[in-house]
Amino acid sequence: MLLSLKDSIDWMNIMNQKIQDNKQYLTKLDQAIGDGDHGINMARGFNEVVSKLSVTEYESVSDVFKDVAMTLMGKVGGASGPLYGTAFLKMSLASKGKEVDQQVFATAVNDALQGIKQRGKSTEGEKTLVDVWAPVVNFFQKEQEVLPNALINCASEAVEESKTIKATKGRAAYLGERSVGHLDPGSVSSFYLFESLAEVLEKGA
Amino acid sequence: MSNVGLVLISHSPKVVEGIKDIITQVIRNVPIELAGGTDHNEIGTSFEKIQAAIEQVYNERGVVLLYDLGSAMMNAEMAIEFSNYENIKIADNVPLVEGAYVAAVESGMGKSLDEVMDAISKV
Numbered sequence: 001m002l003l004s005l006k007d008s009i010d011w012m013n014i015m016n017q018k019i020q021d022n023k024q025y026l027t028k029l030d031q032a033i034g035d036g037d038h039g040i041n042m043a044r045g046f047n048e049v050v051s052k053l054s055v056t057e058y059e060s061v062s063d064v065f066k067d068v069a070m071t072l073m074g075k076v077g078g079a080s081g082p083l084y085g086t087a088f089l090k091m092s093l094a095s096k097g098k099e100v101d102q103q104v105f106a107t108a109v110n111d112a113l114q115g116i117k118q119r120g121k122s123t124e125g126e127k128t129l130v131d132v133w134a135p136v137v138n139f140f141q142k143e144q145e146v147l148p149n150a151l152i153n154c155a156s157e158a159v160e161e162s163k164t165i166k167a168t169k170g171r172a173a174y175l176g177e178r179s180v181g182h183l184d185p186g187s188v189s190s191f192y193l194f195e196s197l198a199e200v201l202e203k204g205a
Numbered sequence: 206m207s208n209v210g211l212v213l214i215s216h217s218p219k220v221v222e223g224i225k226d227i228i229t230q231v232i233r234n235v236p237i238e239l240a241g242g243t244d245h246n247e248i249g250t251s252f253e254k255i256q257a258a259i260e261q262v263y264n265e266r267g268v269v270l271l272y273d274l275g276s277a278m279m280n281a282e283m284a285i286e287f288s289n290y291e292n293i294k295i296a297d298n299v300p301l302v303e304g305a306y307v308a309a310v311e312s313g314m315g316k317s318l319d320e321v322m323d324a325i326s327k328v
Contacts, residue, residue, distance in 0.1 A: 037249065073283060077249030079276035082283055085252075119279050170275060 001146045003100040007200050008061040009053050012068060014196040016046040019189065029185040033172040037078050038185040045076035045084070061100045065092035079120070079170060080186060083129065086119045087112035106140035113137045120169065127167035127179060129186035132158045136194055148198035155194040162187040209312040209321050210236040210262025213305050214272040214281055216249055218242040224305050232313045236262035250277040255284040259293065267292035267318035269308050269325070273301045292318055296325050303328045 003011075019026070019042045027039030049071045058064050065088045073085030094108035113133045122128050135158045139151060167179035170186075213221040218241035225237055238258035243249040255270070262268055270281045270293065278295065285293050296304050304325045311321045 035248075041249065073252050073280075075244070077243040077247065077251065079279060081252065082276065082279035085283070119282070 001102045008064045011200045016050045018192040019046045026185050033179045033182045035171050041076045041078040045072045048075040062092045062096040083116050086115040090115040110137045122169045126169040127165040127184045128169050129190040131162045132187045132190040148202040151198040155191045159187050159191045207264040208235050209266045209318050210268040212238050212258040212270045214240045214277045218246050228309045232309045235309050235312045238262045250280045252280040271296045271304050299325050
């Protein structure tokens with residue numbers, strides 16, 4: 001795989017479209033086990049991201065990721081702002097001065113995962129977006145060649161799996177057992193992120 | 206010499222306004238700034254509001270950040286990382302109302318950043 005500058009911008013545009021289309025759905029998921037603002041927060045954040053990207057000239061993928069990070073940090077409001085913001089900031093640093101091939105990207109998503117874990121003081125199995133990012137990182141590290149469909153399957157299975165977990169982090173942790181059987185909203189928005197990436201890679205392939 | 210500054214961070218602007226009212230009834234010689242709600246004063250926290258509040262109260266004695274729920278802590282950490290200051294501390298796992306009150310009392314007596322942190326850790 002090779003993620004070009006244009007691909008990175010397309011990725012964010014597709015992601016924004018998915019978030020806007022599923023804003024109500026994400027909010028509904030968050031009302032069940034969180035504070036009900038995930039859809040609104042993500043929709044506001046990614047709307048600002050695409051506005052920013054559309055009026056700025058970029059020279060590298062790293063610069064795109066940096067602006068995505070800063071925008072999400074400033075505009076999202078809920079926990080997903082610092083978490084997604086940190087993820088993109090780490091990806092920006094990991095891809096600085098480099099062509100983003102699979103090896104660079106695998107390192108970038110892994111750095112992002114470590115950043116999310118550190119920022120949220122979280123780990124696998126706590127019913128958070130970490131439960132989607134961790135298997136996706138593993139996927140990029142071990143696959144010889146990234147097939148877009150396989151990426152979608154990997155992320156989608158991880159989201160389904162999150163249903164069975166009892167939340168021990170974030171606002172959902174206050175619900176304990178009651179969180180079992182529900183999808184984690186952050187995991188679902190992370191799924192959209194990787195599904196968007198797969199669609200970009202599919203077009204480029 | 207100034208006293209240790211306080212930044213009160215909450216998901217709701219009303220929460221921190223109320224806490225400041227309680228404190229300033231008694232203590233008026235401590236720099237206190239608020240970072241309540243999002244940029245649009247909705248429920249949530251704002252990394253940029255926290256940064257701005259730090260700038261307002263910052264002095265050589267240092268600053269303590271106090272927060273209410275999870276994501277506020279993450280935004281507080283980022284605001285510190287993006288600032289160029291060393292002597293800023295987060296009151297971790299400290300109840301916001303009681304912690305802010307004790308911090309204001311201690312700071313008002315001219316205590317150091319470490320002494321203020323020590324006092325609120327016992328709240």
